[in-house]
Amino acid sequence: MLLAITQGNLLPLSPSPLPFPRQASSFRAWGCSARRRSPAPFPICAASEYPTPSAPPRRLTRGFSSSSSSPPPQPDHILPDEEEMEEADIGMWIGEGNGEGRGQKKKHLSELSSWGIGGPCRYFLEASSPSQLISAVRYCRARSVPFLIVGKGSNCLFDDRGFDGCVILNRLNSTERTGPGAYRVGSGYPFNRLGVECSRDGYSGLEFAGGVPGTVGGAAFMNAGANGQETSDCIESVQISTTQGWVRVLDRDDLTFGYRRSCFQEMEDLAAILAVTFRLTPSVSALEQQRRFLERRRKSQPLGEKSAGSVFRNPHDSEMSAGQLIEKAGLKGFKLGGAKVSEVHANFFINFDGSTSRDMRGLISLVKEKVHQKFGVELHEEVRYVSYNVIERVR
Numbered sequence: 001m002l003l004a005i006t007q008g009n010l011l012p013l014s015p016s017p018l019p020f021p022r023q024a025s026s027f028r029a030w031g032c033s034a035r036r037r038s039p040a041p042f043p044i045c046a047a048s049e050y051p052t053p054s055a056p057p058r059r060l061t062r063g064f065s066s067s068s069s070s071p072p073p074q075p076d077h078i079l080p081d082e083e084e085m086e087e088a089d090i091g092m093w094i095g096e097g098n099g100e101g102r103g104q105k106k107k108h109l110s111e112l113s114s115w116g117i118g119g120p121c122r123y124f125l126e127a128s129s130p131s132q133l134i135s136a137v138r139y140c141r142a143r144s145v146p147f148l149i150v151g152k153g154s155n156c157l158f159d160d161r162g163f164d165g166c167v168i169l170n171r172l173n174s175t176e177r178t179g180p181g182a183y184r185v186g187s188g189y190p191f192n193r194l195g196v197e198c199s200r201d202g203y204s205g206l207e208f209a210g211g212v213p214g215t216v217g218g219a220a221f222m223n224a225g226a227n228g229q230e231t232s233d234c235i236e237s238v239q240i241s242t243t244q245g246w247v248r249v250l251d252r253d254d255l256t257f258g259y260r261r262s263c264f265q266e267m268e269d270l271a272a273i274l275a276v277t278f279r280l281t282p283s284v285s286a287l288e289q290q291r292r293f294l295e296r297r298r299k300s301q302p303l304g305e306k307s308a309g310s311v312f313r314n315p316h317d318s319e320m321s322a323g324q325l326i327e328k329a330g331l332k333g334f335k336l337g338g339a340k341v342s343e344v345h346a347n348f349f350i351n352f353d354g355s356t357s358r359d360m361r362g363l364i365s366l367v368k369e370k371v372h373q374k375f376g377v378e379l380h381e382e383v384r385y386v387s388y389n390v391i392e393r394v395r
């Protein structure tokens with residue numbers, strides 16, 4: 001996650017901004033290998049723990065866990081050249097060279113975020129095929145242009161200043177049934193739609209996905225879950241691309257997941273999740289179950305409003321959920337600028353009136369502080385903060 005550098009009187013406990021270098025050459029896109037010895041590696045830390053120069057942030061180790069006994073899988077194949085978009089094409093798209101890129105420049109991230117928050121990005125591309133996405137990543141890496149892959153932006157808080165790099169919008173929307181209960185789905189496919197379609201087909205495993213606003217890639221990356229089900233429960237394999245442009249297929253046995261966690265969050269050379277193959281089980285009640293879950297969601301969550309779903313993970317050291325803690329701290333409906341704690345579900349924060357990222361971050365900090373004061377419980381963000389020029393990951 002990238003972290004905003006919001007400063008100010010609304011956030012008395014917030015650390016001050018860091019003097020990060022601004023030159024593109026000083027940056028590395030997320031996912032770069034630690035072996036590359038980036039001169040200014042992206043600091044990784046929790047949104048609430050913005051690093052200070054004297055306390056260097058934790059490095060993001062995007063790699064297979066060192067405790068893993070199996071070696072990293074070998075590349076299965078690399079896309080044939082003829083399928084790749086020429087680098088020059090990407091340059092044209094993002095506007096390098098003639099400055100008249102076909103890709104949209106100055107796209108506002110607020111348009112790509114379910115919160116409706118975020119300023120302009122330097123370059124913007126939509127990738128509708130794996131080869132486009134891979135070429136775009138290669139292009140950015142070759143020029144040290146920081147890049148970011150965005151799905152539905154339903155778990156991201158973008159910076160008011162935008163993003164000083166290339167935002168690649170994931171439009172890998174293919175879907176294919178490869179056998180009974182087996183679905184191979186492009187990572188840009190709407191997770192919500194997949195949940196409804198699989199349930200309608202009479203397969204169980206993704207009923208919870210109906211109503212979840214992210215993409216399949218975001219769901220695998222975050223291990224999205226609800227109603228006792230998790231994305232990882234029915235993942236058979238995941239196709240990824242690496243920052244070097246390799247395409248790999250990782251089998252279930254190569255992958256580790258936890259509550260809102262996946263090994264993808266740790267992979268140092270991950271460029272993007274390209275596709276996910278799900279294996280589901282036949283069920284006559286799947287559709288009914290999916291509808292029940294959606295109905296429950298409609299009643300308990302502010303679905304029509306600008307939110308990012310749950311702001312915090314549920315704490316493992318409390319019997320109460322994050323929503324319960326926030327409600328019991330008396331914060332339901334609490335407002336800060338254009339941001340407020342939902343009256344419907346206290347773990348949903350709403351952009352109700354032109355909230356800035358500064359408002360939202362202020363609200364997040366304030367709620368954390370109050371809950372900690374009252375219950376001694378530390379809340380940790382589920383949402384990921386994307387700063388203008390620093391990448392930070394919430395653990």
Ligand SMILES: NC(=O)C1=CN([C@@H]2O[C@H](COP(=O)(O)OP(=O)(O)OC[C@H]3O[C@@H](n4cnc5c(N)ncnc54)[C@H](OP(=O)(O)O)[C@@H]3O)[C@@H](O)[C@H]2O)C=CC1
Nearest residue numbers: 151152153154155156214215217218219222224272273309
């Ligand atoms: N249960 C619920 O009701 C809700 C669940 N959610 C879940 O939150 C997640 C958000 O999905 P979405 O809106 O698409 O994601 P976003 O566009 O918000 O991206 C979230 C993060 O996921 C990573 N990511 C997304 N797509 C890819 C990809 N193809 N390859 C690699 N990394 C990727 C990126 O991490 P990085 O920047 O580090 O690369 C990004 O920061 C989903 O899991 C969604 O289901 C969201 C709201 C409500």
Ligand SMILES: C=C(O[C@H]1[C@H](O)[C@@H](CO)O[C@H](OP(=O)(O)OP(=O)(O)OC[C@H]2O[C@@H](n3ccc(=O)[nH]c3=O)[C@H](O)[C@@H]2O)[C@@H]1NC(C)=O)C(=O)O
Nearest residue numbers: 226227300309310312313314321323324327344345346347
């Ligand atoms: C929305 C998300 O996922 C949601 C998912 O939709 C739901 C449904 O299964 O379960 C989790 O919420 P949750 O733990 O708050 O579940 P809920 O069933 O809504 O609430 C749990 C308990 O808290 C209470 N509650 C909830 C909200 C509130 O304002 N006040 C309150 O007291 C509820 O009454 C219930 O007793 C996921 N959130 C997390 C952080 O695990 C998301 O990840 O973005």
